[in-house]
Amino acid sequence: MITFNNVCKIYDSSTKKIKAVDNVNMTVEKGQICVLLGPSGCGKTTLLRMVNRLVSITEGSIELDGKDIYSLDAIELRRSIGYVIQQNGLFPNMTIEENINIVPKMLNWDEDKMKKRYKELMEMMGLNPEEYRKRFPWELSGGQQQRIGVARAMAADPPVMLMDEPFGALDPIIREHLQNEFLRIQRTVQKTILFVSHDIDEAIRLGDTIAIFNDGQLMQYGTPDEILAQPKNQFVEDFIGDDREIKRLTLLTVKDLLAKKNKINETINLQKGENQVVIDLDTDLRTALSMLLSSTPEKALVTDKSGLPKGMLSIADFEALTNVHPQSLKTMVH
Ligand SMILES: Nc1ncnc2c1ncn2[C@@H]1O[C@H](COP(=O)(O)OP(=O)(O)OP(=O)(O)O)[C@@H](O)[C@H]1O
Ligand SMILES: [Mg+2]
Secondary structure (H helix, E strand, O other), X not given: OEEEEEEEEEEEOOOOEEEEEEEEEEEEOOOOEEEEEXXXXXXXXXXXXXXXXXXXXXXXXXXXXXXXXXXXXXXHHHHOEEEEOOOOOOOOOOOHHHHHOHHHHHOOOOHHHHHHHHHHHHHHXXXXXXXXXXXXXXXXXXXXXXXXXXXXXXXXXXXEEEEEOOOOOOOHHHHHHHHHHHHHHHHHHOOEEEEEEOOHHHHHHHOOEEEEEEOOEEEEEEOHHHHHHOOOOHHHHHHHOOOHHHXXXXXXXXXXXXXXXXXXXXXXOOOOOOOOOEEEOOOEHHHHHHHHHOOOOOEEEEEOOXXXXXXXXXXXXXXXXXXXXXXXXXXXXX
């Protein structure tokens, strides 16, 4: 668990003072991903680097599992926190294996243990351990380098991870692929993660919670659904975009909707020629809505993984979930 108590950071140069972080209070629960979201210069990196004491705190305190980070030994603290630097920060003169082994080496792991861990991490990241072992960072694509950056931060299996835009500067397809891989890995490793992003879609996809910042101040802290359903002020509303009801749909599946409407296993009444569209129960509602809108009539048969019919879905069902009339949803999707 990470707790921020009235945290402030003032950068004090000879010419001016910049309040980069302004009285931040929040708690990130153990095993959860909190996305720090906001425009460039709002203080995300500063807040992150205060947690591993790379940036000092001007006022307030930060606690890890209830212990003030300044009561802990700085070296011990940094060993228990994996840090993925903005723009991956791999050492160009070290091979991929050497880069990944930096922290294990500092911890004096024996060779066998390091070799085993290197192999395990590369496999986790979907990269062939042998193929990349002796290569240098510049011999890898941007996406591969970012994966090595994540693997390096995870090497000694720290319970806490600080990730500064680890998937920034990637094209959308690779980015989505890495996000999905990251979520898959997190389901088993269950680390407490602060993840910096300036992309609302990434925040919705990855965050158990989202903290939105502007000018160093925490504007809103909540689950993606809370933030999308009830933006607290004009800044948040503008930042998340006017299609927030559509974005909310990506958080839920067809199964959630049918369950909410008590429609799972209701009698399925098919007219001949109807229901060309078949939707899996686990499809997210944003995708399901697009599928419905491209079918005539706007109805779909819902099935489970083995193809067994589970219910029917129509546009009207969406009314139960959003604050927007189903007809308006249609225009928002197109
Ligand atoms: N070492 C420093 N000395 C003085 N000012 C700094 C320093 N580092 C950051 N700042 C200022 O503090 C503010 C917050 O910077 P920070 O790097 O935390 O923002 P950010 O949200 O990470 O931005 P980005 O999305 O561009 O990475 C900015 O106004 C920045 O210019
Ligand atoms: Mg930054």
